[in-house]
Amino acid sequence: MSRFERIRGRLRRAYQSGRESARAGRVAPREAPEETAVASPATPGPAAPAAATTAAGQPPSALHASTTSRDDADVPHALRIAAAWSWRLIAIGIVAWGLLKIVGTIRIVIIPLAIALLLSALLAPAVGWLLRVRFPRSLATGVVLVGGLAAVVATLTLVVNQFIQGVPELSEKSSQGVRQIQDWLKTGPLHVSDNQINHYIDEAQTWITGNSKTFTSGALSATATLAEVLTGTILVLFATFFFLRDGNKIWRFLVRLLPVAARWKVDDAGRAAWSTLGAYVRATVLVAFIDAVGIGIFLVIFDVPFAFALAALVFLGAFIPIVGAALSGGVAVLVALVDSGPVTALIILGAVIGVQQVEGHVLQPLIMGRAVAIHPLAVIIGIAAGVVLAGIVGALVAVPLIAVLNTAIRRLAARTVPDTPPDAVVVAAQAP
Numbered sequence: 001m002s003r004f005e006r007i008r009g010r011l012r013r014a015y016q017s018g019r020e021s022a023r024a025g026r027v028a029p030r031e032a033p034e035e036t037a038v039a040s041p042a043t044p045g046p047a048a049p050a051a052a053t054t055a056a057g058q059p060p061s062a063l064h065a066s067t068t069s070r071d072d073a074d075v076p077h078a079l080r081i082a083a084a085w086s087w088r089l090i091a092i093g094i095v096a097w098g099l100l101k102i103v104g105t106i107r108i109v110i111i112p113l114a115i116a117l118l119l120s121a122l123l124a125p126a127v128g129w130l131l132r133v134r135f136p137r138s139l140a141t142g143v144v145l146v147g148g149l150a151a152v153v154a155t156l157t158l159v160v161n162q163f164i165q166g167v168p169e170l171s172e173k174s175s176q177g178v179r180q181i182q183d184w185l186k187t188g189p190l191h192v193s194d195n196q197i198n199h200y201i202d203e204a205q206t207w208i209t210g211n212s213k214t215f216t217s218g219a220l221s222a223t224a225t226l227a228e229v230l231t232g233t234i235l236v237l238f239a240t241f242f243f244l245r246d247g248n249k250i251w252r253f254l255v256r257l258l259p260v261a262a263r264w265k266v267d268d269a270g271r272a273a274w275s276t277l278g279a280y281v282r283a284t285v286l287v288a289f290i291d292a293v294g295i296g297i298f299l300v301i302f303d304v305p306f307a308f309a310l311a312a313l314v315f316l317g318a319f320i321p322i323v324g325a326a327l328s329g330g331v332a333v334l335v336a337l338v339d340s341g342p343v344t345a346l347i348i349l350g351a352v353i354g355v356q357q358v359e360g361h362v363l364q365p366l367i368m369g370r371a372v373a374i375h376p377l378a379v380i381i382g383i384a385a386g387v388v389l390a391g392i393v394g395a396l397v398a399v400p401l402i403a404v405l406n407t408a409i410r411r412l413a414a415r416t417v418p419d420t421p422p423d424a425v426v427v428a429a430q431a432p
Contacts, residue, residue: 004037013210020059020170024340026403031172034232041429046081067415104389107390108228108232109235110237111232111390111393111397112233112236112239113233113235113239114393114397114401115232115236115393115396115397116235116236116239116240116243117243117277118277118281118396118397118400119148119236119240120240120243120244120247121274121277121278121280121281121282122278122281122282122285123144123145123148123240124244124247124278125278125282126144126147127140127141127144127244128145130143137245139239141244141245142241144240144244145237145244149237151237155312158308158309158312159308159312162306162308162309163309181183182197187198211326227250235266251270251271252267255267255270266412268411269409269411269412270408271409272407272408273404273407273408273411274404274410275407276403276406276407277400277403277404278402280399280400280403281400284319284321286318286363287318287320287349287359287419288315288317288325288365289312289315289346290318290359290363291314291315291318291325291349291355291356291359292311292312292314292315292318292360293311294347294351294355295310295311295314295329295332295351295352295355296308296310296311296314298347298348298351299311299332299336299348300383302336302344303340304332304335304336304339304340304344304348305335305339306335309334310328310331310335313328313331313332314329314332316328317329318359319396320383320395321379321383321399323380323383323395324395325352325355325356325359326352326356328354329349329355329356330350330352333345333348333349336348344418364422373400374399374403374406378401378402379399382399382401382402383395383398383399385398386398
């Protein structure tokens with residue numbers, strides 16, 4: 001036997017001896033008999049176990065597995081659980097409050113990025129189609145972005161031109177409507193005199209004069225808001241371009257920042273959430289287009305002014321579910337009331353309500369399907385929270401954000417193993 005083999009044999013015996021000693025040490029405490037000796041001042045011995053101690057003649061309270069001392073055991077179990085939940089919820093609330101403060105501070109960046117994500121989800125299929133036709137990625141992204149921007153500019157131009165052409169006529173009819181209201185106040189059940197009407201008009205003028213500073217400060221804030229809008233628009237265009245061109249690379253870079261064990265799960269949840277966002281945005285555009293066409297047809301039939309502009313307003317309002325199209329339809333009803341009277345206004349109101357019912361009960365379930373189905377209560381709460389936090393843009397972004405979070409959380413909570421990413425490199429272990 002060589003010297004090397006003797007050394008290896010000694011090491012193996014030492015390793016086996018150590019394992020047997022460790023195993024015997026684990027088994028010995030379980031098999032050792034309990035000490036029953038009682039300690040006394042004359043013959044000191046082991047102390048009595050905790051279970052044998054008594055306090056004031058009462059049996060001791062059993063320690064729960066979650067307690068670390070006798071004081072914890074004296075607190076009711078339900079109160080301990082409530083306290084544990086309370087401090088955890090307080091910690092989560094503090095973190096959420098901090099995040100909201102950060103988002104509020106940099107909202108001029110967050111809001112354009114959120115809008116860019118929505119536009120990217122809407123335009124991504126067009127970019128994919130051009131890529132399949134062998135367009136370079138940058139060229140395909142530029143063509144789609146410029147085409148979408150041209151469509152928006154053309155629509156806004158038509159709306160502005162129609163407003164410019166129809167405002168004089170609408171102003172004249174509005175004056176007639178005001179005179180009709182004054183006649184009704186004098187000859188109707190209220191019997192308001194001319195002096196009272198003039199008094200109310202003077203009070204209104206006095207109030208406007210007294211609040212001129214408020215209006216001036218509002219105009220200054222509007223100027224600042226206009227600067228923010230211009231800055232945000234430029235950021236939206238740049239962010240949309242790079243999201244469309246390099247979105248997959250950006251996502252993979254973000255996933256690589258996570259621990260290795262969490263990458264596949266997060267990647268799977270993120271791609272599922274992106275699919276949900278794309279489906280939601282495209283379905284919302286289709287539903288909004290159908291709403292605008294349906295209400296616009298009634299506006300054209302009854303010769304309501306600004307038919308195209310009001311239809312465009314309905315289209316934009318439909319991006320805010322449940323309340324958006326209703327509010328924009330209310331504007332159409334008011335214009336019809338001023339221009340054509342109460343009968344036409346009631347007909348337009350019926351058309352708006354009918355289109356809303358068809359949208360809610362037929363179009364959205366049929367087009368959006370179960371993948372992006374959200375309970376109406378969650379929609380209303382999300383819109384209200386979005387309005388409080390970020391105004392109109394918050395209401396626009398709230399519902400798709402809820403849909404994305406719903407899909408991502410469901411996928412993360414699922415116990416299924418996600419599919420292997422197509423770019424994953426699997427290294428096989430070599431045989432010894």
